[in-house]
Amino acid sequence: xxxxxxxxxxxxxxxxxxxxxxxxxxxxxxxxxxxxxxxxxxxxxxxxxxxxxxxxxxxxxxxxxxxxxxxxxxxxxxxxxxxxxxxxxxxxxxxxxxxxxxxxxxxxxxxxxxxxxxxxxxxxxxxxxxxxxxxxxxxxxxxxxxxxxxxxxxxxxxxxxxxxxxxxxxxxxxxxxxxxxxxxxxxxxxxxxxxxxxxxxxxxxxxxxxxxxxxxxxxxxxxxxxxxxxxxxxxxxxxxxxxxxxxxxxxxxxxxxxxxxxxxxxxxxxxxxxxxxxxxxxxxxxxxxxxxxxxxxxxxxxxxxxxxxxxxxxxxxxxxxxxxxxxxxxxxxxxxxxxxxxxxxxxxxxxxxxxxxxxxxxxxxxxxxxxxxxxxxxxxxxxxxxxxxxxxxxxxxxxxxxxxxxxxxxxxxxxxxxxxxxxxxxxxxxxxxxxxxxxxxxxxxxxxxxxxxxxxxxxxxxxxxxxxxxxxxxxxxxxxxxxxxxxxxxxxxxxxxxxxxxxxxxxxxxxxxxxxxxxxxxxxxxxxxxxxxxxxxxxxxxxxxxxxxxxxxxxxxxxxxxxxxxxxxxxxxxxxxxxxxxxxxxxxxxxxxxxxxxxxxxxxxxxxxxxxxxxxxxxxxxxxxxxxxxxxxxxxxxxxxxxxxxxxxxxxxxxx
Ligand SMILES: Cc1cc2nc3c(=O)[nH]c(=O)nc-3n(C[C@H](O)[C@H](O)[C@H](O)COP(=O)(O)OP(=O)(O)OC[C@H]3O[C@@H](n4cnc5c(N)ncnc54)[C@H](O)[C@@H]3O)c2cc1C
Numbered sequence: 001x002x003x004x005x006x007x008x009x010x011x012x013x014x015x016x017x018x019x020x021x022x023x024x025x026x027x028x029x030x031x032x033x034x035x036x037x038x039x040x041x042x043x044x045x046x047x048x049x050x051x052x053x054x055x056x057x058x059x060x061x062x063x064x065x066x067x068x069x070x071x072x073x074x075x076x077x078x079x080x081x082x083x084x085x086x087x088x089x090x091x092x093x094x095x096x097x098x099x100x101x102x103x104x105x106x107x108x109x110x111x112x113x114x115x116x117x118x119x120x121x122x123x124x125x126x127x128x129x130x131x132x133x134x135x136x137x138x139x140x141x142x143x144x145x146x147x148x149x150x151x152x153x154x155x156x157x158x159x160x161x162x163x164x165x166x167x168x169x170x171x172x173x174x175x176x177x178x179x180x181x182x183x184x185x186x187x188x189x190x191x192x193x194x195x196x197x198x199x200x201x202x203x204x205x206x207x208x209x210x211x212x213x214x215x216x217x218x219x220x221x222x223x224x225x226x227x228x229x230x231x232x233x234x235x236x237x238x239x240x241x242x243x244x245x246x247x248x249x250x251x252x253x254x255x256x257x258x259x260x261x262x263x264x265x266x267x268x269x270x271x272x273x274x275x276x277x278x279x280x281x282x283x284x285x286x287x288x289x290x291x292x293x294x295x296x297x298x299x300x301x302x303x304x305x306x307x308x309x310x311x312x313x314x315x316x317x318x319x320x321x322x323x324x325x326x327x328x329x330x331x332x333x334x335x336x337x338x339x340x341x342x343x344x345x346x347x348x349x350x351x352x353x354x355x356x357x358x359x360x361x362x363x364x365x366x367x368x369x370x371x372x373x374x375x376x377x378x379x380x381x382x383x384x385x386x387x388x389x390x391x392x393x394x395x396x397x398x399x400x401x402x403x404x405x406x407x408x409x410x411x412x413x414x415x416x417x418x419x420x421x422x423x424x425x426x427x428x429x430x431x432x433x434x435x436x437x438x439x440x441x442x443x444x445x446x447x448x449x450x451x452x453x454x455x456x457x458x459x460x461x462x463x464x465x466x467x468x469x470x471x472x473x474x475x476x477x478x479x480x481x482x483x484x485x486x487x488x489x490x491x492x493x494x495x496x497x498x499x500x501x502x503x504x505x506x507x508x509x510x511x512x513x514x515x516x517x518x519x520x521x522x523x524x525x526x527x528x529x530x531x532x533x534x535x536x537x538x539x540x541x542x543x544x545x546x547x548x549x550x551x552x553x554x555x556x557x558x559x560x561x562x563x564x565x566x567x568x569x570x571x572x573x574x575x576x577x578x579x580x581x582x583x584x585x586x587x588x589x590x591x592x593x594x595x596x597x598x599x600x601x602x603x604x605x606x607x608x609x610x611x612x613x614x615x616x617x618x619x620x621x622x623x624x625x626x627x628x629x630x631x632x633x634x635x636x637x638x639x640x641x642x643x644x645x646x647x648x649x650x651x652x653x654x655x656x
Contacts, residue, residue, distance in 0.1 A: 035634040036585035040578050041641035044568070045379055049111040052096045056115045057645045065090055066119045066647065070265070071430045077265045081209055084122045084266035085157075088130070091116060091123070092157050099135045099155050102316045107386035113320040117327035118648050121440035122266025124324050128448075129205035129267070130154065132317035133163030137215040140313035141231050141285035150213070150233070160246070162206045162214035162236065164272060169198030172453045174229075175307060179218040179274070181232050181284075185295045188281050192216060192234055194273040200256075207270030208257040210246050212237045214272065215285065220297070227297050229307050231285040234277060252277040263439040315389070315397045318448050319382060322405040325412035325444040326378050328437040330642040331649070333372055335434055336419035337639045338651040339426060340364050358422070359635065365628040367422050371415035372631075372638050373593035376586070378408050381564040395461055396480060400560070403458040406451035407557040409444040416441055432650050452550065459517065459549035462556060466518050483559070484511050496616075496623045499566065499587075502594040506562055508610055509601065510555040517552055520545050551601075558597045565590040585634060592627040599624065 046053050060066045065087040070080055101109040113132075117124045135154040138146050153159030170176040178199035181190040194200050201207070201216065216234045220227040236255070237247035249255055254273040261269065284290060288309060289299035301309055337359070344355035358364050385400050392400075416438035420427035427434050445451045462480070469477045469484075477484040484507075491504040521541055523529045531538045569586050572578045598605060599620050605611040613619075631638070 034581045036582040037579050038637045038640050040582045045641055049108050053115045060119055060645045068120050080266045081268050084126050087123050088126050089157050099139050099151055106316050106389045110319050110386050114323040114327050117324040122264050125267050134161030141287050160210045162204045162211040164201040164204050164214045164216040166203045168200050168202040172450050180221050181218040182221040183295050189278045192274040192277040201272040203269055205267040205269050207272050208268035233283040312394045312398050315401045318401040318405050321444050321448045322408045323382050325409040325441045328441045329412040329415045330375050331644050332416040332419040332434045332437050334639040334642050334644045334649050335651050336422045339423045365632050367418040369628040369631050370596040373589040376589050377561040377565045377593045380568040381561045384564045399458045399461045402454040403553050403557045406454050412441040455550050455553040458553045466514050483507050497591045505598055506559040510559050513552040513555050562594050
């Protein structure tokens with residue numbers, strides 16, 4: 001997005017809107033004349049793949065595989081797992097996406113993944129394992145021979161598989177994996193071994209019951225030399241037959257069932273150990289490196305980049321999990337908004353008989369509306385991020401997917417907790433889904449990379465870019481940091497709801513935090529003495545800076561989310577069918593989201609002198625209340641636009 005364009009964003013949006021609609025948006029105060037168009041909002045959120053989304057909604061409504069029996073009665077986990085597999089097969093039968101879409105049409109794939117997240121969350125996670133991870137390793141790390149052999153069966157569910165990265169002893173630090181794949185020059189095979197108890201593959205779905213194959217990440221050992229972590233396809237069960245629909249466990253493979261979990265009990269997570277399991281040479285996924293018949297190792301990438309490169313291809317999987325948590329949040333908000341709009345408690349005065357729907361209470365509005373604003377911001381952001389695949393470098397995409405996954409899933413958990421509370425006792429009932437969704441969204445904060453650990457990767461990426469920029473004379477900020485070049489020394493105005501002012505605050509915060517982190521790590525706090533990376537001193541400094549890193553990543557995501565939201569408003573204003581009231585609603589949501597994020601970090605802005613004035617704190621409260629009061633009349637339109645299928649929106653009808 002062009003920087004100077006953003007800088008004049010208030011004027012620009014006004015101009016674009018008046019150009020298209022003959023109306024000055026700043027002239028709109030109070031409620032717009034008419035509510036936003038549910039149809040326009042729905043079409044923005046459904047995006048270009050709305051037909052696919054509708055086909056899925058239709059399936060969910062009509063098939064009893066999506067009836068979520070577990071919400072109404074206790075079912076054993078085995079039954080649950082079978083229901084989930086059946087539901088996945090029905091989705092597969094629609095043939096909406098192919099595995100190749102992860103590479104060729106990621107936006108379509110992510111949109112599909114978000115749509116399958118409306119129903120029992122185990123369905124989406126089963127697909128995350130089968131398509132994104134097991135399928136993803138074959139697609140991204142394998143070559144033609146692997147594609148020909150596996151992709152079709154993965155897509156239609158006849159070859160179910162495992163993504164075996166995490167071990168009992170190593171979760172976040174997967175670089176420390178212990179499983180070995182030793183090349184045997186006599187037979188030209190690899191021997192897969194779990195040398196210790198802690199080296200067992202631990203957690204992956206599809207282990208305990210359904211998986212026939214596993215992609216196993218293991219240390220490649222050739223002639224006693226450790227060549228680092230590589231990926232191998234290892235059969236773990238025999239071909240299915242009429243007696244054993246998922247085959248029998250193969251010799252040398254040991255499997256355990258992880259059992260009941262706090263959520264996702266439709267997934268057969270397990271532990272997996274290998275004792276001298278032999279696999280042919282061809283089972284090495286050899287996109288980046290291979291071993292020839294003579295046992296000579298060949299690689300197209302430097303050893304120190306090999307593992308990082310293997311992991312970075314999972315960009316789309318991480319975006320999928322992020323939109324998965326976003327979808328759970330949207331569903332929860334839809335349910336809670338229905339409840340709050342219909343549930344009446346207390347009258348305005350003792351003389352009045354009629355009780356007020358709880359949505360009228362400011363606290364209810366404050367618990368729901370800022371999250372709705374965030375949901376819109378995150379939705380638009382993820383769509384633009386998908387557009388960057390193949391355009392922006394892998395490290396930038398990795399930074400986006402990691403930062404947004406962390407901030408979105410954390411927000412989803414907080415928001416779903418708020419939804420639960422807004423619904424009082426009804427929020428506890430499984431059949432009302434919100435508590436169930438909260439417990440599932442929770443796992444997204446850990447899966448596909450623990451959020452806290454992911455933020456460190458984003459922090460290191462930003463720090464590295466900053467170091468390159470400031471080492472030049474004069475400093476030159478490009479790419480992801482180009483926003484720094486044009487931050488004004490002081491804001492043009494200080495009106496709290498001015499988009500330009502909000503943008504200035506968000507940019508200033510990110511820049512200041514980055515400067516602070518750089519100063520700690522690169523020595524200006526210690527008179528400029530440079531700390532060598534990969535030393536104990538560097539570790540100590542980095543460790544001390546971790547809370548700062550999380551703040552930085554939040555700042556980075558908030559700034560980007562505002563940019564993406566503004567881009568969406570501009571793009572929508574160029575679509576003649578987008579009416580004025582819808583654009584006004586979007587603008588209010590954008591302002592509310594930015595102001596809410598600023599409020600959450602008010603101490604920083606005040607301490608830095610970016611927000612001044614004795615009464616500013618209360619003015620921010622009032623502005624947020626005011627924006628919520630502007631939005632509340634059309635709150636149901638905003639959540640209806642999320643398009644939650646009736647079956648998954650239990651309070652669409654009355655409380656039972
Ligand atoms: C339901 C579920 C399904 C899963 N499916 C799969 C799968 O299909 N395949 C697969 O391979 N894996 C899977 N996983 C594993 C998942 O990827 C790991 O749980 C995750 O990477 C975190 O590892 P861990 O659980 O060992 O946590 P740990 O690494 O033990 O982390 C515990 C805590 O320590 C903190 N921590 C760790 N290192 C640092 C550090 N350097 N700095 C600061 N804090 C740190 C983390 O933030 C975290 O809060 C699944 C997990 C779950 C829960």
